Amino acid sequence: MPLSPSSFAILGAGLMGRLLAVELARQGHRVDIHDAGSPAAEGSAATVAAAMLAPLAESAITEPGVVRMGHHALARWPQLLAPLAEPVFFQQAGTLIVWHRQDTAEAQRLTRQLEANQHTVPELPRLEKLDSDGLAQAEPTLAHRFAQGLYLSGEGQLDNRQLLAALVVEMQRLGVRAHWHSPQSPDTFSPGAPGQPDWVLDCRGLGAKSQWSALRGVRGEVVRIHAPDVTLQRPTRLVHPRYPIYIAPKQDHLFVIGATEIESDDLSPASVRSTLELLSAAYAVHPGFAEGRILELATQCRPTLPDNLPAIRQTQPGVLEINGLYRHGFMIAPAMLDVTLEVLNTGQSQLSQRFDLALNLAPATVPATSAAALA
Structure with a gap:
């Protein structure tokens, strides 16, 4: 069942944070995004990347689930890029x-x-x-x-910096409220309480290390x-x-x-x-x-997490943490986006099983104030 109109606070405006902000705003939700840096994403790993979409080539150093995520992304990226107002270089020439x-x-x-x-x-x-x-x-x-x-x-690539800039333009167009130079943590929020967002999505990468101690930098x-x-x-x-x-x-x-x-x-x-x-x-x-x-x-x-694999976990009702994309950020981000949207819509994800993705959800996946709206 589609997610009823909700409010979201997204922490971290790197690749995952921007993709989620755009998709959720496009679905009619109210979205605020907070980042320690500026729209240039100077602190994000996504800024310093080749943005290659190469599941078979990367299969030499990763697990089959990540490879399937990369294959999923080859079809999803054109769909994600098509509605953007700004052009983004995308190539699928192998x-x-x-x-x-x-x-x-x-x-x-x-x-x-x-x-x-x-x-x-x-x-x-x-x-x-x-x-x-x-x-x-x-x-x-x-x-x-x-x-x-x-x-x-069939493998491909895109221009990472063009994409990050185009997503900022799209956030502005869709009414996402961006709070730059505004580092936040999940502890700042009480999801579901009056005046608070219904959901907090933590996409801060290494900025989340105080909450996710297993994270390390590569x-x-x-x-x-x-x-x-x-x-x-x-x-x-x-x-x-x-x-x-x-x-x-x-x-x-x-x-x-x-x-x-x-x-x-x-x-x-x-x-x-x-x-x-x-x-x-x-x-x-x-x-x-x-x-x-x-x-x-x-x-x-x-x-990066200890097994070099991505994960999504819920530490409390209304708080999802998406992290551990390692060197595969652009290759697997669409799959991570789609799994997150499934969790928000249904409380579970069939896609996560296909991708062998670590999905650790708390027993109550829906904040108390929005449970009725989702019933």
Whole structure:
């Protein structure tokens, strides 16, 4: 049964907070969103991301449930982007994986792993093995640079910063009341009490660590380069035993390049060593990066739970906490959105079972004041 008109306080205006604010406001609910930062989302992991939608490629380092969430997102993102007033770059041209000859053994191991994962999640498109001619046809700019590759059809990407900005515009258009530079915690609210929201949705990522002590930060480092001499047509990954990288081409020869994962919540600038490795690997994929211009070298920490899997939990009636998206934020956010909406509408979620998502709900999932409205 659809959720009756309610009021929501959303804590954290990163990717999940903005998606929830827009969808709930579109359904006719009153929404207030609170964030410690500004509309630029400078404190959000979503700002420093390649925003790749690559469930099969990511299956090498995550569980089948997350892979299914990523497959779900490939169909959902176009639906979520279509109503936005501002354009957002979205591409679904697949993923290319390449390697140098000395890394063939590592590439063969990865290929076997991806093929096994396709049997586990059969709805995924099958990978295609490319020889040098097939590689040249799929990505002409890499012709004669690599002898072999893998093509993962159907995978995609979007522009993370365009999306975050478009969601702010949409929140304004839909009447969401945004409270910037206004950090809040669930303890500030009493859901269901007079003058209080019916629901509090905590999407603060690492900002929720005082409430969710198991959270930890996993540091990532990303470089944004403008390289007019490089014309990659789709996200490309380089197999390497020490520093595998991804290169995500955005619009106007802008490339987002990343690789590193460090078990740390350190937000200091990138080290010289990791920067050299990142740029050297990018140059090894395409020497045109040598003449590119470094626009930004950014670091950020992704909110991660002990099992590296996302979770939704309810600590008290009327309070839902959505967290632990790790490195898969854009790939799984639509699935997390849809599960959250199911919980709000029905008190449970069938989708969460399909995604093997940890869903820990308190016995009373509906605030006392809104129970009658939902009956």
